[in-house]
Amino acid sequence: MTSLAIKSEPRRVSPAAVRVLRVVAVRLLGAVGVLVGAATATFFLIQAMPGSTTDVLLARTQASPAVRAQVIAEYRLDDSLFTQFFAYLGKLATGDFGTSFVLRRPVWDAIGTQLPRTLELVAATLVLTVVASVVLAVIGAGRRRWARSLFSGVEGLIVAVPPFWLGLVLLGVFSFSLHWFPAIGSSDFSGLVLPAIALAAHPVAVVTRVLREGLLRTLDEPFVLAARARGISEVALRARHVLRHAALPVTSLLGWITGSLIGGAVIIEIVFSRQGVGRLLLSAVQNKDMPLVIGVVLLAATVFVVVNALVDAAAWLLDPRTREH
Amino acid sequence: MSPLVRVRDLVVAFGGRPAVRGVSFDVERGQVVALVGESGSGKSVTARSLLGLCGRGAVVEADELAFDGLDLRSLGERQWRGLRGRRVGLVAQDALGSLDPLRRVGAEVAEPLREHRIVDRVRPEVLRLLADAGVPEPEVRERQWSHQLSGGLRQRALIATALAARPELLIADEPTTALDATVQKQVLGLLRAKAAAGTALLLISHDLAVVADLADYVHVMKDGAVVEHGVPADVLTNPRHPYTRALLNAVPTAERRGRGLSGTIPALDQPDRRVPGRELITVTDVVKRYRVRGRPPITAAAGVSFTVRAGETLGIVGESGSGKSTVGRMLLGLVAPDSGAVEFDGVPWSARAGAERRAARRRIQMIYQDPLASFDPRYTGRQIVTEANPDPERVAELLRLVGLAESQVDRPARELSGGQRQRLAIARALAADPAVIVCDEPVSALDVSIQAQVLDVLVDAQRRLGVAYVFISHDLGVVHHIADRVLVMRDGAVVESGSATAVLAEPRHQYTKDLVAAVPGTVLRQAQSVLKPG
Amino acid sequence: GGTTEAAGPSGAPVRGGTLRVAVADEPECLDPQQSPTAASRFLARPLVDSLVNQGGGGRIAPWLATEWRVSTDRLAYTFTLRKNVKFADGAVFDAAAVKANLDRVVNPATKSLLAASLISAYDKSTVVDEHTVEIRLKHPDSTFLSALATPNLGIQSPATLTGDPAARCATVIGTGPFRSAEGFASQKGISYTRNPDYAWPPEGAENDGAAWLDAIEIQIAPDAGARYGALTSGQVDAIANVSPTNARELGSTNGFVLHSTPYPGIPFSYWPNTASGPFADRKVRTAFRLGIDWPRITENVYFGVYGPAKGVLTPTTPGYDASLESQYRFDVAEANRLLDGAGYATKDSQGYRTKDGKRLTVRHMWSDAGVTDLATQVQAGAKEIGIETVEENLDGGTFVDRLLKGDYDLIDTNFAAPGPQVLQVLLGAENIPTPERGIANNMARYTAPAVQADFARALEAADQESQFKAYADAQRKITDDAAVFPIYDDRTTFGATSRVNSVAFLADGAPDFHQIWLSQ
Amino acid sequence: MVTALDTPTPVRRVRIPRAGIAAALVVLAVVAIAALAPGLLTGVDPNHADLGATLRPPDWDHWFGTDQNGRDLFARVAHGAGASVLIGLGATGLALLGGIVIGTLAAQTGRWGDEIISRLLDVVLAVPGLLLVFLVAAVMGASGFTATIGLAVGTVPGFARVVRAEVLRVRASTYVEAAHGLGHPGPRVVLVHVVPNAVGPVFALATVSLGAMIVASSSLSFVGLGPKPPTAEWGAMLAAGRDLASVAWWPTVFPGVAITLTVLAVTVLGQHLQARFERRTV
Ligand SMILES: Nc1ncnc2c1ncn2[C@@H]1O[C@H](COP(=O)(O)OP(=O)(O)OP(=O)(O)O)[C@@H](O)[C@H]1O
Ligand SMILES: Nc1ncnc2c1ncn2[C@@H]1O[C@H](COP(=O)(O)OP(=O)(O)OP(=O)(O)O)[C@@H](O)[C@H]1O
Ligand SMILES: [Mg+2]
Ligand SMILES: [Mg+2]
Numbered sequence A: 001m002t003s004l005a006i007k008s009e010p011r012r013v014s015p016a017a018v019r020v021l022r023v024v025a026v027r028l029l030g031a032v033g034v035l036v037g038a039a040t041a042t043f044f045l046i047q048a049m050p051g052s053t054t055d056v057l058l059a060r061t062q063a064s065p066a067v068r069a070q071v072i073a074e075y076r077l078d079d080s081l082f083t084q085f086f087a088y089l090g091k092l093a094t095g096d097f098g099t100s101f102v103l104r105r106p107v108w109d110a111i112g113t114q115l116p117r118t119l120e121l122v123a124a125t126l127v128l129t130v131v132a133s134v135v136l137a138v139i140g141a142g143r144r145r146w147a148r149s150l151f152s153g154v155e156g157l158i159v160a161v162p163p164f165w166l167g168l169v170l171l172g173v174f175s176f177s178l179h180w181f182p183a184i185g186s187s188d189f190s191g192l193v194l195p196a197i198a199l200a201a202h203p204v205a206v207v208t209r210v211l212r213e214g215l216l217r218t219l220d221e222p223f224v225l226a227a228r229a230r231g232i233s234e235v236a237l238r239a240r241h242v243l244r245h246a247a248l249p250v251t252s253l254l255g256w257i258t259g260s261l262i263g264g265a266v267i268i269e270i271v272f273s274r275q276g277v278g279r280l281l282l283s284a285v286q287n288k289d290m291p292l293v294i295g296v297v298l299l300a301a302t303v304f305v306v307v308n309a310l311v312d313a314a315a316w317l318l319d320p321r322t323r324e325h
Numbered sequence B: 001m002s003p004l005v006r007v008r009d010l011v012v013a014f015g016g017r018p019a020v021r022g023v024s025f026d027v028e029r030g031q032v033v034a035l036v037g038e039s040g041s042g043k044s045v046t047a048r049s050l051l052g053l054c055g056r057g058a059v060v061e062a063d064e065l066a067f068d069g070l071d072l073r074s075l076g077e078r079q080w081r082g083l084r085g086r087r088v089g090l091v092a093q094d095a096l097g098s099l100d101p102l103r104r105v106g107a108e109v110a111e112p113l114r115e116h117r118i119v120d121r122v123r124p125e126v127l128r129l130l131a132d133a134g135v136p137e138p139e140v141r142e143r144q145w146s147h148q149l150s151g152g153l154r155q156r157a158l159i160a161t162a163l164a165a166r167p168e169l170l171i172a173d174e175p176t177t178a179l180d181a182t183v184q185k186q187v188l189g190l191l192r193a194k195a196a197a198g199t200a201l202l203l204i205s206h207d208l209a210v211v212a213d214l215a216d217y218v219h220v221m222k223d224g225a226v227v228e229h230g231v232p233a234d235v236l237t238n239p240r241h242p243y244t245r246a247l248l249n250a251v252p253t254a255e256r257r258g259r260g261l262s263g264t265i266p267a268l269d270q271p272d273r274r275v276p277g278r279e280l281i282t283v284t285d286v287v288k289r290y291r292v293r294g295r296p297p298i299t300a301a302a303g304v305s306f307t308v309r310a311g312e313t314l315g316i317v318g319e320s321g322s323g324k325s326t327v328g329r330m331l332l333g334l335v336a337p338d339s340g341a342v343e344f345d346g347v348p349w350s351a352r353a354g355a356e357r358r359a360a361r362r363r364i365q366m367i368y369q370d371p372l373a374s375f376d377p378r379y380t381g382r383q384i385v386t387e388a389n390p391d392p393e394r395v396a397e398l399l400r401l402v403g404l405a406e407s408q409v410d411r412p413a414r415e416l417s418g419g420q421r422q423r424l425a426i427a428r429a430l431a432a433d434p435a436v437i438v439c440d441e442p443v444s445a446l447d448v449s450i451q452a453q454v455l456d457v458l459v460d461a462q463r464r465l466g467v468a469y470v471f472i473s474h475d476l477g478v479v480h481h482i483a484d485r486v487l488v489m490r491d492g493a494v495v496e497s498g499s500a501t502a503v504l505a506e507p508r509h510q511y512t513k514d515l516v517a518a519v520p521g522t523v524l525r526q527a528q529s530v531l532k533p534g
Numbered sequence C: 001g002g003t004t005e006a007a008g009p010s011g012a013p014v015r016g017g018t019l020r021v022a023v024a025d026e027p028e029c030l031d032p033q034q035s036p037t038a039a040s041r042f043l044a045r046p047l048v049d050s051l052v053n054q055g056g057g058g059r060i061a062p063w064l065a066t067e068w069r070v071s072t073d074r075l076a077y078t079f080t081l082r083k084n085v086k087f088a089d090g091a092v093f094d095a096a097a098v099k100a101n102l103d104r105v106v107n108p109a110t111k112s113l114l115a116a117s118l119i120s121a122y123d124k125s126t127v128v129d130e131h132t133v134e135i136r137l138k139h140p141d142s143t144f145l146s147a148l149a150t151p152n153l154g155i156q157s158p159a160t161l162t163g164d165p166a167a168r169c170a171t172v173i174g175t176g177p178f179r180s181a182e183g184f185a186s187q188k189g190i191s192y193t194r195n196p197d198y199a200w201p202p203e204g205a206e207n208d209g210a211a212w213l214d215a216i217e218i219q220i221a222p223d224a225g226a227r228y229g230a231l232t233s234g235q236v237d238a239i240a241n242v243s244p245t246n247a248r249e250l251g252s253t254n255g256f257v258l259h260s261t262p263y264p265g266i267p268f269s270y271w272p273n274t275a276s277g278p279f280a281d282r283k284v285r286t287a288f289r290l291g292i293d294w295p296r297i298t299e300n301v302y303f304g305v306y307g308p309a310k311g312v313l314t315p316t317t318p319g320y321d322a323s324l325e326s327q328y329r330f331d332v333a334e335a336n337r338l339l340d341g342a343g344y345a346t347k348d349s350q351g352y353r354t355k356d357g358k359r360l361t362v363r364h365m366w367s368d369a370g371v372t373d374l375a376t377q378v379q380a381g382a383k384e385i386g387i388e389t390v391e392e393n394l395d396g397g398t399f400v401d402r403l404l405k406g407d408y409d410l411i412d413t414n415f416a417a418p419g420p421q422v423l424q425v426l427l428g429a430e431n432i433p434t435p436e437r438g439i440a441n442n443m444a445r446y447t448a449p450a451v452q453a454d455f456a457r458a459l460e461a462a463d464q465e466s467q468f469k470a471y472a473d474a475q476r477k478i479t480d481d482a483a484v485f486p487i488y489d490d491r492t493t494f495g496a497t498s499r500v501n502s503v504a505f506l507a508d509g510a511p512d513f514h515q516i517w518l519s520q
Numbered sequence D: 001m002v003t004a005l006d007t008p009t010p011v012r013r014v015r016i017p018r019a020g021i022a023a024a025l026v027v028l029a030v031v032a033i034a035a036l037a038p039g040l041l042t043g044v045d046p047n048h049a050d051l052g053a054t055l056r057p058p059d060w061d062h063w064f065g066t067d068q069n070g071r072d073l074f075a076r077v078a079h080g081a082g083a084s085v086l087i088g089l090g091a092t093g094l095a096l097l098g099g100i101v102i103g104t105l106a107a108q109t110g111r112w113g114d115e116i117i118s119r120l121l122d123v124v125l126a127v128p129g130l131l132l133v134f135l136v137a138a139v140m141g142a143s144g145f146t147a148t149i150g151l152a153v154g155t156v157p158g159f160a161r162v163v164r165a166e167v168l169r170v171r172a173s174t175y176v177e178a179a180h181g182l183g184h185p186g187p188r189v190v191l192v193h194v195v196p197n198a199v200g201p202v203f204a205l206a207t208v209s210l211g212a213m214i215v216a217s218s219s220l221s222f223v224g225l226g227p228k229p230p231t232a233e234w235g236a237m238l239a240a241g242r243d244l245a246s247v248a249w250w251p252t253v254f255p256g257v258a259i260t261l262t263v264l265a266v267t268v269l270g271q272h273l274q275a276r277f278e279r280r281t282v
C-alpha cells in the first residue's frame, strides 16, 4: 500500500498553440542572448591578444606608411575599443558581419564558401554515427556477457585513439597505399568517406554505448515484460517499444556531439586537407582577423543553439512526458 | 476434465540459486487461485513460468507444467507467442510502469488485438475493452499517455490490455498494491466480475485481506515453496503452518489494538498506561495552497485545526493527495501556512528564527516513508544516529531499544533491510529527545510481517519515552491499530475527527463511511475474530 | 624516376590535356598587386604578363614592352608596348592600361602590401601615344625593372581596376597564356583554361604561341604528406613544395620526376642582431658561423635536397661572388679561439661559456613552426662551442612587437630575389624594422657604413658590371663581418609524373605553365 | 571528435574484467612514473640532439629509435607523458574546481544568481570546446599552460551544470531535510551533506573525461597549439613525425600508441570507479 497513485486532474491550460509560441519566443530570446554574449566575449578576448591588430595584419609585409594609414582608417582601428565594439554590434544587428581584415571580403561570404564543406562533413558524420550506432548497439545488446565486454572494450579502444592519428592511418592505408579514396580535396563523395569515418569514430563509440545501455535498461523495464506477455515478437518489441526509449538519451547526446563536431572538424579538415570553416578559423585566429573569428564563433554558436532546439523538439516529439511543461 | 493449469514440482533457478523450489498447483476454469507470501517468496516467478517469461537466465524445470493439456516445457518461441496474451493474459506487478510511457493508451490496448488478429476493426474494440475495464470516458483516455492517467486508471487500462485477446487465464500480479482503498475496491470488483464470467484467475498478493475476499483457493508461499494451501476460510481460520499464523497475527486491525503484532516485544503485552499530557501543538485554521503555473491552484490544507497532546498518537488518514503530508510538514515548520498558525510549545513557527528555531526543531522529529532517502548515503547507521545525538552511550541505548544489533549499525544504511532501515530512522528521531515525532506513512512500503515489527517498536518506544506521534497513513487498519485519536482528511479539509474507535468503528461522515467500507478483508476480519492470539 | 634541374623538351610537344596540380599555400587574396605572398604570385602568373621579363642570369628581356629607353638621369623610363595584345576580357592592352595599373598599385586604397613598396620610387606615368608610355621615378632605382618583371606588377585589365579592389581577390584578368573564369576559391584552388589567342610570350620563350595545356586545375593541400600521397596515388599530376623526405623518395620512384631549381637570392639564414647583445661583437658572430656544422644540419633536416649555403647570396644569383666560399667552412678550433678572445674563456657547470659570470646566451626568436627541427639542431650545434641558444617560439603579435623593438639576438629568414639588389633589402640601414618604420627586412640591424656605401654605389651604377662589382664588395665585407649565417640554399621543388614534360621555372621559382605539356 | 569538453558522457556500469583493471593500473603506474619522474625510466636527455645519429630505427641503444634531430624517442615519449598527462590532469582539476564552485554558487544564489550564471555558462557552452581553446591559445599564445586553461574553460560549464543539478537535487532530498530537522545550521548542512553528496557524479564524470582531455590536448599540440618545441609532447611528436612517415615509421607509431594506451587505461579505470560509485549510491 503505497501512495504512488497520481491524480488525473483535468488539464485546463492555454491552447497548445499559445504555449508553443511562448516557448519559441523564450527560446529565441535566449538564443539571441547567447549569441550576443558569444560575440562580446570573443571580441574582447581577441583584443586581449598581444600585438596591435595593425601590426599583426601587416606582419612580414613591407606595407608603406600610406597603406598602413589606409588600413587603420578603413577598419577604424584607431577608434576606442568600445566605439569599435558598439559599431560592430550595431552592424551585427543588421546582419552585417563585417569584412575580413585579411581576406578583404565580407565575412559572410568567406564563411559561406567554406560552410557547405564543413556542414557536409558534419552531416555525413552524423548520419554515419546514427546508422552505425543503431546497428552496432542492436547487435551488441542481445549478447552474452563476454561479447558485451568485448564490444565495450573495442569502444574504449576507439575512444582512446586520437582522431587525427586515426585519420593519418586511414589516409596512409586507404589513400596512399590502396588508392581507394582521394588523398586531398573535398569536392566529391569519395573525398568525404575517410574524414567522416575519422570524425565519426568517437561519436559512434560513445553513442553505441549509450544506445546499447539504453536498450539493455529498457529491456528491464516492466512495460517490456507486459509487451512480451501480449505475445509480440522480439523484433516488434524492439521496433515499437525499446528503440524509442533507448533513443531518448541519444537525442540530447547527438545535440552535444553536433556542437563538438564543428570543433573536431577543424582537426580533421587539417589532416585531410579539406576545405572548411575549421581551417578558415585556424588562420583567422592566427591573423587576428577579428571579424572573421567572431563570425565563425557566432556560426558555431548558432549551430549549437539550433541543434539544441532541434534536440528539444525531437524530445518533445519522442517523449509525451516532456510536453507537460 | 483436466484443470486449465497443472503445475507439479516446479523449480526455477537463477544462476544456480533456486527462487522457486518444488511448487505444485492447479487452476481450474473459472476458478480464482491466489498465491500469497512475503516479498521475494517466489510468487511472481511462479506465475511467470506459465508464460515462459521468468526472466533472463532463468532455468525452469518441472515434473509437469501444462496449460490446457499443452506441455509448456517444450514450447518454442513461436508457440509461446501464440499463448501469450491470446490464451494467458498478464497484469504485471508494476502496474504504473507496465504501460509504455511513449505510446498512447489506446495503442497499448490495441497491441494484442493486432498481434493476434482478434478483430477487424480495432478501435471500437479498444473503446469497448477500456469501458469494460471500468475506464470512464474511453474516447478521451484512449488518446492519452499513461503518465496522464492516475494509478487506478492505469491499472484498469493494463487489465484491459491483458484481457484484450480474451485469454482463458488471467494472471494478476499484485493488482492493487499501489492503490487507494477506494480504487482498490473498484479494481478488485472488476477482477471478480471477470472471474464470474468464466476467466480463470491466478491472483498474487502479499495482502491476506485482498486474497481472502476474492480467492477460491490459496497457496501460501515462503522462500520459494508452498507452505500451506487450502480454501481461504480454512487457511485463515485454521492456519497449520507457523508462518501462516504469524502472517495472520501481523495484520494490524482494530481487533488487535494495543497488542504486539510481531510477538518480538513481550513488554507490549502489558496493559497500556499512557495518559495524554498537555497540549504540545496547536493548529488553528491553517490554509495552504500550491500554485503551479498553467493550472488552477491546489488547496492542500483548507482551514485545518487540531491539537496534539504530549504522549498521545494522533492518526491522520485520507486518500492520496488529500493533504496529509502537507499538514505533517507544517507541524515541523518546513512549510509555512498561507494563513492560520501552527504553534509548538505555545509559540508559532513564524515567531521563531535562528538558533531558537533550530533548537525547537530538535524537539519535533520526522520519520519518512522511505527511510533510506532520509539518510546521507555516505553515512553508516551509527553515524546517522550520532548526528542527532553525539553521546555514544545514548546512541547505543537507542539502537538497542529499536532492536538493531551492534553488528548491523556500522555498515552503510543501504545494506540494511527495509525494516531495519525504518528502525534506524526511529532511533535517529528518538536520539534528538523529541516531544513529538511525525511519522509520514512509515510502514507503507513494508511487508505485513516487517510492518508488524516496526509498529511494535514505535509503540514500545512511546510507552518507554512518552513521545507523542502524529501518524499519517492511508491504511485504516494500521491507524486503527496505533492511533488514539484520528483525523480524516479529504481535499485538504478535516471531514471528521475523534477517538480512533469512534471514528473508524462508527463513522458518521459519508466519506469516512466509504473509506471504511472500501477496506478489503471481510473474510479476514471474521477469521481473525476467531483466531487465538499468539 | 629522376631529378632534373630544368628539363629541356623531351620529344615534340603535344597540345591538350589538363594538368592537375596540388600546391601547399594559398593566398589570402589572389591579386598580387594587393597580396604580398608568394602564393598569389604563383597563382596569378598564368593570368598576367609583365612589361618585362627577368630570365636566367637576371637579364631583363622584353615582354609586353618590346623595348625601353632610360633617361641619363635614370629618372625616366620610356616603354614601347607590344601591339595586338588583348586582355582576357577583350580589352586592348595599351599605354593607358599600363598607366592605370601603376597608378592603381600606389594608390593607398589598394592597400598593396608589397607591390607598392617594390616601386616606391614611382612618381607618375604619362601616356605618350597608344603604344608608348613614359614612367618617371622620384629617385633613381636600379631595381625598378626587376620589380616590373614580378607578377606583383603584372598588367591587369583596366576595367577591373576601377571597382572595389577586393573583387580582384578572386578573379584577376590579364593578358596571360591562361584565363580563369571562376577564379580562386579559398581552400579549394583555381582552374585555368588556355587563352587560345595568346601570342606574346617573353622574348626567348620556347613556346611562342598559345599554351600547350588545355587547362590547369590547382588544388590547395597544405599538408606535404597529403600532397605527396595525392601525387603517388594519381589524384594529381604534379605537386609544388615537395617535402625533403618525399623529394628524395620521388627521385627514385619510377614514373615520377622531381623537378627542382635553386631560388636566386639570399639563402635561408640566421640573422644575428648586430646592434646589441652578444652578437654585437664580431668575434662572437664569426665564431658562431664557423663553429657550427651547418652542412651536416642541413643534410639531417633536409635529406640532402637543399645544398649547404656557401655565401651571402645563393650561387645562382647574378652577381654571386664565388671567391668567398672558403670562408664558409666548419672550424671549431678557430671558433673556440675567437670566443676565448672575445672574453668568453670560462665555462659553467653545464659547459656553456661565460664572461664576468654571465653565460653566453643568445635568444632565437621565431613564429613559424616549420623551422623547429632546424632550430633544434642549431641549438645542439651551438652547445658544442659553449653557446646557449634559447628558442623563443612566439605568436605573431609578440613576434612583430619584439622585431620592431630589436629585442632578439637571432632571427631566421630567406629571401628569394632575382638579383644581388636583395642584399640591400636585407642589410640596408634604411630597412631596419623599428616601431616608426614598421616591418622591414634588415633584421640583422646592420649598419656598417662601408657596406651602405657599396649599396649606394650599386644603385647609382650605370651598367651591370659596375653594379655587380659594388655588390661583390658588399658581399666580402658582410662575410668578413659575419653579419649573416647562411645555412642552406633554398630550392623550389616540383614533383610530377613523367607525363609532365618541359618543366622549367620562372625567375621567382614558380613553374612556367606556359611551356609545360602532357604526354598522351 | 567528441571531447569531454562537450559531452557529459553518460557511461553506465560496464563490468570490467579484473585483468583489464590490473593492466590499466600497470599502464597508469608507468605513465605516472614517466610524468613525475621520467628520470627513473630513462637517463637520456629528451632534448639532447645527437647530430650524428638522426632518424635511427629502434635498436638496443635507442629502444624507440631516434627522431630527425637525433633525439632519443624513448626518452621523448617518456618525458612526453608529463606534458600530455599533466595538461589533461591540470585541465580536469581546474574544471572540477571551477565546476564545483560555480555550480554550487548557481544553485545557492537564488533565482537571479542562478539565472545569470546559467546564461553565462550557456554562452561558453555554445562555443565548441576546441574552438574555445583556439581562442584562448590565440590570446595567450600557444603553450601547455594555455592548452590547460582552454580545455578547463571549455569543460567548466558541463561540470558546473552537473554540480548545479546535483546540488539542487541533494538540497531537495529527504536527508538534507532531516539534517535541518536535527537543528543543524544551514551552512553546516551545505558543507557536510549537500556538497559532498553532490560532487560524486562530477568526479565520476571527471575520471572519464580525463581520457578525452588527454586526447584533446594531444590534438591541440598536433595543430601546434600545445606546448612549444622542443618540449616533448605526444601530439606534437606525431605531427613532427608525419612528414617522415614514408621513410620512418617509428616517430609516429610510438607516441600514438602511448596516447592510446594511456587514454584507454584512464577510461577503463574511470569506468571502474564510476561503476563503484554508482553501486555505492544506487
Ligand atoms: N530475473 C531474475 N534474476 C535473478 N533473480 C531473480 C530474477 N527474478 C526474480 N529473482 C529472484 O527470485 C526470487 C523470487 O522473486 P519473485 O519476484 O517471484 O518474488 P515475489 O514473491 O513476487 O516478491 P514481491 O512480493 O516482492 O513481488 C527473489 O529472491 C528474486 O530476487
Ligand atoms: N511542493 C508542492 N508543490 C505543488 N503542489 C504540491 C506540493 N506538495 C504537495 N502538493 C499538492 O498538494 C496536494 C496535497 O499533497 P500531500 O502530499 O499533502 O498529499 P498526501 O495526502 O500526503 O498524499 P499521499 O497519500 O499521496 O502522500 C496534492 O495535490 C499535491 O499534488
Ligand atoms: Mg512479485
Ligand atoms: Mg503524503
Ligand code: NI
Pocket (backbone or CB within 6 Å): A001, A002, B177, B444
Ligand atoms: Ni500497501
